[in-house]
Amino acid sequence: MLLLKGAKIYPVVGDVLEEGMILVGDDGKIKEIGKEISAPDDAEILDLTDKVVIPGLIDCHSHLGIWGDGEGPSSYDGNESVDPITPQIRAIESANPLQSSFEAAREGGITTVQILPGSSNPIGGLGFVCKTYGNIIDEMTLKNPSALKGALGENPKRNHGQNRKQAPFTRMGIASLIRNYFYEAAEYGQRKEKAEVSGEPFCIDLKYESGLKVLKKEIPFRIHAHRQDDIVTAIRLCEELDIDYSIEHCTEGHLIAEYLGKKKVTAMVGPGLSAPQKTENARLTNINAAILNKAGVKVCLITDHPFLNCRYFLHYAAIAYKYGLPFEEAMKSITLYPAEALGIRDRVGSLEVGKDADFVVLGGEPFTLKGRVEATYIEGRCVWKRELY
Amino acid sequence: MVGIVNARIETVSDGVIDEGQIVISEGKIFDIGTDVNLDYCSQIIDARGRTVTPGIIDAHTHIGLHEQGIGWEGNDVNEAGNPVAPWCRARDGINMLDEAFEMFRQSGITSIGVFPGSANVVGGTGIAIKCCGTIVDEAVIKDPVGMKVALGENPKRVYGEMKKTPSTRMANAAVLRDLLTRTKYYLEAKSRGKNGLKTDRECEAMIPVIKKEIPLIIHCHRHDDIVTAVRICREFDVKFVLEHVTDGYMLVDFLKEQDTHCALGPLLSPHLKVENCNGTFRTPVYFAREGVPFCLITDHPVISGKNIILTAAIAIQWGLSHEDALRAITLEAARHLGIDDRVGSLEKGKDADLVIWSDDPFEFTTFVDITIINGEIVYKR
Numbered sequence: 001m002l003l004l005k006g007a008k009i010y011p012v013v014g015d016v017l018e019e020g021m022i023l024v025g026d027d028g029k030i031k032e033i034g035k036e037i038s039a040p041d042d043a044e045i046l047d048l049t050d051k052v053v054i055p056g057l058i059d060c061h062s063h064l065g066i067w068g069d070g071e072g073p074s075s076y077d078g079n080e081s082v083d084p085i086t087p088q089i090r091a092i093e094s095a096n097p098l099q100s101s102f103e104a105a106r107e108g109g110i111t112t113v114q115i116l117p118g119s120s121n122p123i124g125g126l127g128f129v130c131k132t133y134g135n136i137i138d139e140m141t142l143k144n145p146s147a148l149k150g151a152l153g154e155n156p157k158r159n160h161g162q163n164r165k166q167a168p169f170t171r172m173g174i175a176s177l178i179r180n181y182f183y184e185a186a187e188y189g190q191r192k193e194k195a196e197v198s199g200e201p202f203c204i205d206l207k208y209e210s211g212l213k214v215l216k217k218e219i220p221f222r223i224h225a226h227r228q229d230d231i232v233t234a235i236r237l238c239e240e241l242d243i244d245y246s247i248e249h250c251t252e253g254h255l256i257a258e259y260l261g262k263k264k265v266t267a268m269v270g271p272g273l274s275a276p277q278k279t280e281n282a283r284l285t286n287i288n289a290a291i292l293n294k295a296g297v298k299v300c301l302i303t304d305h306p307f308l309n310c311r312y313f314l315h316y317a318a319i320a321y322k323y324g325l326p327f328e329e330a331m332k333s334i335t336l337y338p339a340e341a342l343g344i345r346d347r348v349g350s351l352e353v354g355k356d357a358d359f360v361v362l363g364g365e366p367f368t369l370k371g372r373v374e375a376t377y378i379e380g381r382c383v384w385k386r387e388l389y
Numbered sequence: 390m391v392g393i394v395n396a397r398i399e400t401v402s403d404g405v406i407d408e409g410q411i412v413i414s415e416g417k418i419f420d421i422g423t424d425v426n427l428d429y430c431s432q433i434i435d436a437r438g439r440t441v442t443p444g445i446i447d448a449h450t451h452i453g454l455h456e457q458g459i460g461w462e463g464n465d466v467n468e469a470g471n472p473v474a475p476w477c478r479a480r481d482g483i484n485m486l487d488e489a490f491e492m493f494r495q496s497g498i499t500s501i502g503v504f505p506g507s508a509n510v511v512g513g514t515g516i517a518i519k520c521c522g523t524i525v526d527e528a529v530i531k532d533p534v535g536m537k538v539a540l541g542e543n544p545k546r547v548y549g550e551m552k553k554t555p556s557t558r559m560a561n562a563a564v565l566r567d568l569l570t571r572t573k574y575y576l577e578a579k580s581r582g583k584n585g586l587k588t589d590r591e592c593e594a595m596i597p598v599i600k601k602e603i604p605l606i607i608h609c610h611r612h613d614d615i616v617t618a619v620r621i622c623r624e625f626d627v628k629f630v631l632e633h634v635t636d637g638y639m640l641v642d643f644l645k646e647q648d649t650h651c652a653l654g655p656l657l658s659p660h661l662k663v664e665n666c667n668g669t670f671r672t673p674v675y676f677a678r679e680g681v682p683f684c685l686i687t688d689h690p691v692i693s694g695k696n697i698i699l700t701a702a703i704a705i706q707w708g709l710s711h712e713d714a715l716r717a718i719t720l721e722a723a724r725h726l727g728i729d730d731r732v733g734s735l736e737k738g739k740d741a742d743l744v745i746w747s748d749d750p751f752e753f754t755t756f757v758d759i760t761i762i763n764g765e766i767v768y769k770r
Contacts, residue, residue: 070666275690282458
């Protein structure tokens with residue numbers, strides 16, 4: 001057992017403890033949290049006096065392990081970009097847990113990620129959720145599949161229309177491909193059901209199985225949409241199809257915040273340390289998260305790693321805080337809200353009894369120069385520690 | 390005349406002045422200190438509780454050449470038809486109305502180095518400009534500041550994919566060596582008035598390099614590319630500065646011996662290429678400790694220029710001192726570009742380029758309150 005003591009604790013759910021304690025069981029779960037805990041004599045003591053403890057960060061839109069960090073094109077495994085509709089592919093089968101990006105995530109205080117395929121295709125494939133420490137991806141996984149990835153806007157147009165001279169060439173084309181796919185998946189579902197009733201042999205089609213999961217609301221559709229009209233199209237499509245969804249990036253959300261608030265949208269906002277190099281993200285602004293939050297949109301911040309180096313996830317949240325996202329909301333946008341959006345709130349996202357002991361030790365208050373990540377723990381085990389150069 | 394009073398002034402060249410004053414006249418710093426005559430000031434800015442630093446300088450950007458938020462139409466960074474393009478000038482491609490300029494001013498950036506990209510082994514001349522105005526020719530501080538050269542992955546990828554040379558590191562070096570050799574001969578022939586010497590626009594553009602009037606500005610990430618850069622420059626006895634220097638922490642002793650200056654970064658960028666996969670804040674921390682001169686850069690738009698202050702702040706989190714971090718984005722950046730006679734520190738006689746910060750410049754929640762370039766307020770929160 002491990003006893004943390006002396007630190008200021010932000011559990012995110014529940015009161016801040018000025019000098020709190022956390023007891024971690026041998027199963028890697030939080031056994032107790034509070035001001036004073038009597039731990040067994042043999043418990044290992046972790047003295048964190050003057051430090052701050054926050055829950056492990058959760059990045060719900062990442063390409064960790066599938067984008068060739070430092071390995072070049074031989075490891076570019078994020079986009080199966082030949083065919084615009086590839087719902088059968090699964091990110092878990094590209095993700096290399098020994099790629100340096102996983103360590104980068106731990107350095108950034110990220111303990112849980114959702115890894116999604118890229119955005120070359122209108123229907124990109126299945127994402128999954130995993131912890132950031134381990135060497136067998138299946139043992140690290142919390143949920144698979146966790147979502148079906150989709151993409152509107154420039155990327156599918158460029159990849160297919162411009163580069164390969166094949167559909168989609170336009171935004172209209174992208175929307176119609178997505179719509180057609182789901183209608184076909186629905187018909188497939190009816191055929192499958194009929195066959196089940198009649199007992200006739202039925203050949204599973206893995207392409208449609210993914211869409212069927214979305215139509216049955218077993219997993220959400222996560223749609224890449226930067227420009228405001230792409231965001232509106234995403235909502236239109238998902239309402240028509242009656243499916244759960246989230247808006248990925250939501251870069252121009254600040255221009256239509258009221259509409260998004262009315263629709264009770266979940267927005268995955270980011271990345272944001274590079275300058276906009278595409279037209280669709282030209283109106284990237286640091287105040288986006290604050291405006292969306294104020295309008296009632298549930299905001300999760302994302303790295304979209306490698307597009308925002310995941311080492312700097314907490315800094316990205318500090319920027320959102322600086323530009324008006326309230327402190328508590330900024331904290332939740334990288335912990336609790338992503339856990340809720342991913343449906344894993346029972347395991348992670350806050351420091352509560354019974355949950356995984358995933359936490360980050362900071363040198364001072366969050367979002368300050370002093371508050372750098374000093375150590376990252378997953379299930380009670382130290383998986384990264386800062387050593388000054 | 391404009392006076393700034395009650396400020397905590399970080400001069401960079403001469404320590405910190407508490408409760409200090411600065412008087413600006415005709416675009417220059419007229420006086421600075423704790424007992425400055427303010428009688429002739431027509432405007433007084435009270436900076437109580439706030440910090441004043443020199444204007445921030447990002448020594449390596451592609452602002453205006455690779456415009457933000459625009460695709461192909463706004464991308465003029467690489468003349469990638471010939472690996473040798475020394476006749477290109479960054480000045481001819483800079484759109485001063487690139488939206489990034491306003492963002493830079495909001496972020497306290499007052500001077501910048503703008504260079505052609507790194508697709509070509511020899512990419513053309515770079516320029517140092519002020520971050521204001523709509524006429525590039527009026528914004529110039531120094532042109533050219535140097536000749537851009539690239540080693541490593543970029544040229545060999547771009548030309549290798551076209552099935553052209555260079556497609557290896559050996560050929561990157563050979564292409565550069567060939568041009569320097571030809572220019573040496575050309576210059577000698579020209580100065581001797583050789584009959585029938587045809588004008589060679591490549592060699593003409595390289596003459597200032599051979600004459601040591603301007604340095605080569607060399608893109609090199611990997612340790613072996615850094616060493617190759619030094620080898621070639623020594624061989625031809627030319628001046629040089631090094632850009633990116635990602636693996637620099639492996640070569641501290643080697644670089645200490647070189648009379649050069651390194652522009653480190655962009656350190657916030659992901660390690661998407663093999664040549665920058667070792668990107669780490671070790672490099673600036675080691676360099677500061679061992680006395681290898683360096684500045685920090687964003688390579689905008691690779692990392693948005695507005696995050697240069699964040700880059701320096703993260704370097705502090707890794708152990709760089711506050712003073713070294715500020716130097717790395719002001720005076721050392723000016724030295725890198727050879728413009729430190731005009732900008733980079735708050736001294737009498739230098740350009741009145743400065744920033745008034747709401748608090749400690751490196752705190753994540755600090756805002757730029759006022760940016761001043763050439764004595765004019767160009768941004769106010």
